[in-house]
Amino acid sequence: MKQLGSVMALGMVLALAACERSPETPSADAEAAVPIPAADTAPAAPATAAPGTATHGPARLDGYGPVALGSTLDEVRAAWKAPLQGDVADDYCHALRPEGAQAEDVIFMIEGKRLVRYDVRNDRIVAPGGGKVGMSLGQLQTLYPDRGDLTPHKYDEQGHNLRVRPATEGGALVNFEINGDGNVTAWRVGKTPQVDYVEGCS
Template sequence: MKQLGSVLALGLVLAVGACGRTADSTPTSPIAAPAAVPVPAAGPARLDGYGPVSLDSTLDQVRTAWKEPLDGAVPDDYCHSLRPQGAQADDVVFMIEGRRLVRYDVHNDRIVAPGGGKVGMSLGELQTLYPDRGDVTPHKYDEQGHNLRVRPATEGGALINFEIDRNGTVTDWRVGLPPQVDYVEGCL
C-alpha cells in the first residue's frame, strides 16, 4: 500500500508539471517578482520628536536628552530656537515655546522626514508618499509657492509641513504640534 501511495504521488507530480506543455515546449524562466518599493532608512526625524528628544518635552529634558551643547538662550515663556553645535549645526533647529519643544525644522536634503519626504523633492513625489493626508495650501510669501501640510495618521499627533517654492521643489520642512507647526516665520 505504501508503494502504491508513492507511485500515485509521483504520477500526480508529473501530471501537474506537464500541464499546459506540448511536446515541443521549452521551460519558461521564473516569473520575476515586482520591484520592491524602497523604504527610507530610519533616521533621526520622527513624528514624535527628533533623535533623542521628544516633542512636548521641557527645555531641561531636551538639553539632557541631546547631551551636546545647544546654541540659543530661551527667555521665559517666549518662542525661541535652539541649534546643535558642531557637525549637526545645520541639520535641525528646535523651536521652544513656553519652555517646551513644540517643533523642529530641517533645511537640507541629508535628513529624511517621517514617511520619506525631503528637501529637493517635488510636490508630486510628496503626494505619492503621503496619499490622502496632505493638504496643499498657498505659501504666505510666494504667491506661486505652496505648502503641503501632512495630517497625522492618528488624532492628536504632530503634523509635517513641507514648504514648496515656485518651481515646485521642497525647500524645507518641519514637524510640530499645532499651532506652532504653522508659524511661517518660526522664532528668533
C-alpha cells in the same frame, strides 16, 4: 585443549574485525534532526517600507533623535548631551541649534520651555514618511496620498505648502515648504499651532 585454542583464535579474529569496521552512515532522519548553525542560515531580506510610513533616521513624528516633542527644556538639553546654542529666558518662542550645526541643519523650537517643533532645511535628513528637501510636489503627493493638504505659500505666489495631517487625533503634523519651481526647500514637524508659524520664532 585443541578445541580451546580454536575458540580463542576465533575470538581474536572477531575482535580485529570489529576494530576495522568503518563508522555507520547516519540515516536521512538522523541528518534532518541535526540543527543547522545560525551562521549558515541566509539573512532575511530587508523589508521595504510602504509609501507614507516612517523611515529610519533621526526625524520622527514624536521627536528628533534622542529628544521627544513635548519634552521640557531641561529634558531636551539632557537628552541631546552636546551643547545647544540659544538662550531661553522666558516662556516665549525661542530657537535652539546644535553647536557647530550649519544654518540648514535641524533647529529646535522651544515655547513655554518645551520642545514644540523642529525644522530641517537640508536634503541629508529624511522626514517621517520619506519626504525630503529637493523632492518635487508630485513625489510628495505619492508618499503622502491621503493626508496631504495643499495650501498657498505666504511669500511665494507660485509656491505652496503640503501640510500632512496626523494619522491619529492629536498627533504631530509635517509641513513641507515648496517653492515656485515645485521643489521642497524646507520641512518641519510639530503640533498646532506652532507647526503653522510661518516665520518660526521671529
